[in-house]
Amino acid sequence: MMPDLAQPQESGDGTRFAALAVLAQQVRDLVDAVVLTDVPEEELTAVTADLVALTERLKESRRAAPLPHEWTPDGRFRHLGNAVTGECNPHALPLVIERTPEGGSRAEITFRPTHEGPPAAVHGGVIAMIFDHLLGDAVAASGAAGLTGTLSVRYRRPVPYGQPMTAHAAVSRGEGRKTWVEGTLTSAGGTVLAEATALFITPAQWAEALGAR
Numbered sequence: 001m002m003p004d005l006a007q008p009q010e011s012g013d014g015t016r017f018a019a020l021a022v023l024a025q026q027v028r029d030l031v032d033a034v035v036l037t038d039v040p041e042e043e044l045t046a047v048t049a050d051l052v053a054l055t056e057r058l059k060e061s062r063r064a065a066p067l068p069h070e071w072t073p074d075g076r077f078r079h080l081g082n083a084v085t086g087e088c089n090p091h092a093l094p095l096v097i098e099r100t101p102e103g104g105s106r107a108e109i110t111f112r113p114t115h116e117g118p119p120a121a122v123h124g125g126v127i128a129m130i131f132d133h134l135l136g137d138a139v140a141a142s143g144a145a146g147l148t149g150t151l152s153v154r155y156r157r158p159v160p161y162g163q164p165m166t167a168h169a170a171v172s173r174g175e176g177r178k179t180w181v182e183g184t185l186t187s188a189g190g191t192v193l194a195e196a197t198a199l200f201i202t203p204a205q206w207a208e209a210l211g212a213r
């Protein structure tokens with residue numbers, strides 16, 4: 001079913017969300033520790049037992065779905081449960097996106113060893129995931145908002161982890177419910193590592209809701 005972004009969203013307890021964000025960051029640290037650990041097998045087994053107990057504690061009270069998106073009082077779109085940007089979702093980098101004065105979107109990114117695909121480089125699917133969201137944000141920055149229809153990535157150089165880099169995206173043109181958008185991932189030294197183009201489509205019911213905002 002199409003997500004209905006026009007619906008008012010639940011407002012949360014900010015203090016509890018802050019605590020959840022700290023927990024999510026701890027779990028990211030845990031994931032990195034698992035990926036890189038070299039402790040003996042008995043220690044792995046002992047840590048696993050501890051984690052089983054912790055997981056059961058968290059499962060004592062469960063939601064049906066991740067935290068939903070919401071519009072903040074200052075008019076920003078926030079989605080704490082998002083897989084790419086959600087501060088409360090350990091899966092998210094999280095990607096922190098800024099809007100550029102030119103009307104596009106940008107983010108500083110440092111990938112981690114957890115994101116490895118080919119040896120010593122970031123997985124191409126992880127790079128595509130970052131582009132998907134950043135290009136989608138640029139579409140939203142342009143006043144449209146939509147779902148990805150197509151996304152094409154040109155991988156120019158292996159992307160290293162552990163080094164800060166910058167991603168940019170900006171809309172190139174729009175036509176009705178279609179918006180074309182382009183992006184780049186650039187090393188700190190200015191080398192373009194990957195480029196993306198995408199077509200986002202505004203679902204008809206979103207177009208109506210956006211028009212009413």
Ligand SMILES: CCCCCCCC/C=C\CCCCCCCC(=O)SCCNC(=O)CCNC(=O)[C@H](O)C(C)(C)COP(=O)(O)OP(=O)(O)OC[C@H]1O[C@@H](n2cnc3c(N)ncnc32)[C@H](O)[C@@H]1OP(=O)(O)O
Nearest residue numbers: 005006077132133136137140145147148149201203209210
């Ligand atoms: C109140 C609203 C508030 C919104 C607030 C948002 C704020 C945002 C803020 C922050 C940004 C966040 C950023 C998120 C980024 C993440 C993005 C994702 O990961 S999205 C998940 C992956 N993508 C999907 O799951 C799509 C699944 N597909 C669909 O749902 C539909 O196929 C959809 C909506 C893409 C198109 O369905 P139709 O029914 O609207 O399309 P039809 O009416 O058939 O076609 C319209 C035109 O588009 C073309 N078209 C349709 N689908 C196409 C496609 N896949 N590729 C190319 N063209 C396509 C058609 O050929 C047609 O073109 P002709 O008018 O004839 O010229």
